[in-house]
Amino acid sequence: MSSTSTSAPPTPDDPRVPLGPRNGSAVFLVSLAGLMLANLAPLIMSVFEQIGFDVVASGNILTWGLFTSAIIGLATSRAAAGTRRRTIAASGLGIATIAFLVAALVTGPTALIVISFLIGSAGLGTAVSTSGAAIAALRNPNRVSASSGVVNRLLVMVVLAVIPILGLAQITVFGSLALLSLVSFAVTVWLPSTPETSTTEVLAETRAEATPLSSRPRTPRTVLLAGIGVLIVFPLWGTSEDSVWTLAPTLGDAVGMSDQTLGFALSAAAGIGAGAMLVVTLLGSRIGRALPLGIALALGGAIKIWIGVETDPAMLATLIIAVNTIYAFAFTLFIATAAGLDARGNWSGPLIGAYIVGSSFAPIIGAWIIDGVGIPTFGLIVGLVSFVLIIPTMLIARVSTRVEKTLNSLDEAAVTHERTP
Incomplete structure (x- = not known):
């Protein structure tokens, strides 16, 4: 069935x-x-x-x-x-x-x-x-x-x-x-069946056909490195993002934010975040991955640094909504990046598990940073995490997009060949 x-x-x-x-x-x-x-x-x-x-x-x-x-x-x-x-x-x-x-x-x-x-x-x-x-x-x-x-x-x-x-x-x-x-x-x-042939096997066989003297097909090194890379980058980024989310009450208390305002900010963040995901749903592959992820990480990093130094409750609430909207957008593209690397899910399968390992310790890590060096430095640290990860994230996303484009080209070529009398 x-x-x-x-x-x-x-x-x-x-x-x-x-x-x-x-x-x-x-x-x-x-x-x-x-x-x-x-x-x-x-x-x-x-x-x-x-x-x-x-x-x-x-x-x-x-x-x-x-x-x-x-x-x-x-x-x-x-x-x-x-x-x-x-x-x-x-x-x-x-x-x-x-x-x-x-x-x-x-x-x-x-x-x-x-x-x-x-x-x-x-x-x-x-x-x-x-x-x-x-x-x-x-x-x-x-x-x-x-x-x-x-x-x-x-x-x-x-x-x-x-x-x-x-x-x-x-x-x-x-x-x-x-x-x-x-x-x-x-x-x-x-649940969709597991493909008989993985994406990496298709690419490896294609490369082997192009170079007949090479050894038996292997997973292309760039795909392997990109897969390992996304399993490292995604949890690190997620830990910094979840530190802000889980410690939002602490950040709000520091500037005198009311419980009602905080509740509104968190609810609005969830709703508007769904809207950001809807944008990706409508645009699909047309927006790509590398550039949108790079922009999202840069904006998110800047806002997290701003959150650390903001003292106005209303503006802090706005920033919390903004950073979590960007988070939802980037989260979606990270999942797509891992999924694009292999159709069997060799990279997207463990991705959420790796993310949860990191995010489960986010409250402890965030609280330790705030307690040790204060909220402004906390904002600076979690913001810098996003900036440090921009280049590796974009490189990984480029590999993922290139893999999909290669498969699409092979598929179109196969269809054209079958239709040619």
Whole structure:
């Protein structure tokens, strides 16, 4: 029951398939499940405080949950790029459904709730790897990753609005994680199949045909270095961005920002960020990757430095909205860059897991910097991270775009050859 059955099949030179209703809903929902733990972080902490843990202990439990999810995501990323992608996703989401249901329903002991939460978090790790790898199997990674981001943000806004209405409690928070895991489990059969031939194999074989005396086909070195590079650059950038996001209350308190203003800024950032992703969805591959990413990192770096020295609450709120809008735009293009490097998802599969490893420590690192050297220096440090990463990010994005253009050229040449009498 594959989603590819209702869309154009892959060609020998382009192993990717078009985005359709079935494969799209599967990729988007499984991706949402993988990221929902981080999206519900404030509510999860509140629930653990309700059942008896202090704020430090609640934060530690959440950190370990995120870290566990990331490690499982990394551990399963290679397999997620293989033929067992759907089995891995279904197994993890099935475990997550049961574990979060236990966490939602049991009343004690608290240790059982924590253990169930951590097991559920581990199960979601397979959603992180399989959704990341599956994105690479679909054509036009810019549009697919942006569409996934838009769906993610809109559904998260709905969940964050509905849970407080129903009541912030163990049953609603952990129950929502169980429900989402179950729905995602049901659509894993629609995840796009892993291509028989990887992008790098196509490129390697093409190069070998051009130079018959060379040894057997190998992954082009530039693609290999770009893949390794994006797994390093993306988490570093994400850690600096998430430090600002998670410590926004601390930054606001320092300038006398009200809770209402802060809440508006964070909500607006989520909504406008979805708009930035929608722009990428509409423009697709036409905007490229290297130049937009370079501009986004430069603007984001400058704004983060500005945040460190801003003393007006209203302007600080505006800057928080701006930096997180740019973050959403760049995040989408980073995912597309990794997906563009290989259709099987060898690089996009572990990407989110690597990101979550870094972001899970962002609050600790950011708080340590602020406590040690102050907010202005904190802003300078996290801003400089973006500037330092501009050149390697643009180089990696150029390789990703070049790989896609090469495949498209090969595909067009193959079609022309078949039509020629």
